[in-house]
Amino acid sequence: MEDIFKSGLLGLALIGALALASANSSESENSNNDYTESKTEEVTMAVEETVTEEAKIKNKKDFHIPL
Numbered sequence: 001m002e003d004i005f006k007s008g009l010l011g012l013a014l015i016g017a018l019a020l021a022s023a024n025s026s027e028s029e030n031s032n033n034d035y036t037e038s039k040t041e042e043v044t045m046a047v048e049e050t051v052t053e054e055a056k057i058k059n060k061k062d063f064h065i066p067l
Helices: 002-062
Strands: none
Touching: none
């Protein structure tokens, strides 16, 4: 009887440990997704700013003063 009780407690402890590990794994995946999305947005904004700056420079170079 005592062995059955101990094995039952051990089983519950293992299930609890697996549940906690699964929850921690899900949280780390979500934070990785958030990080990836924020970095993608940063790169996109940087590219857009670069294109805008290049367009401004090109407009300044193409500016002609009529004689």
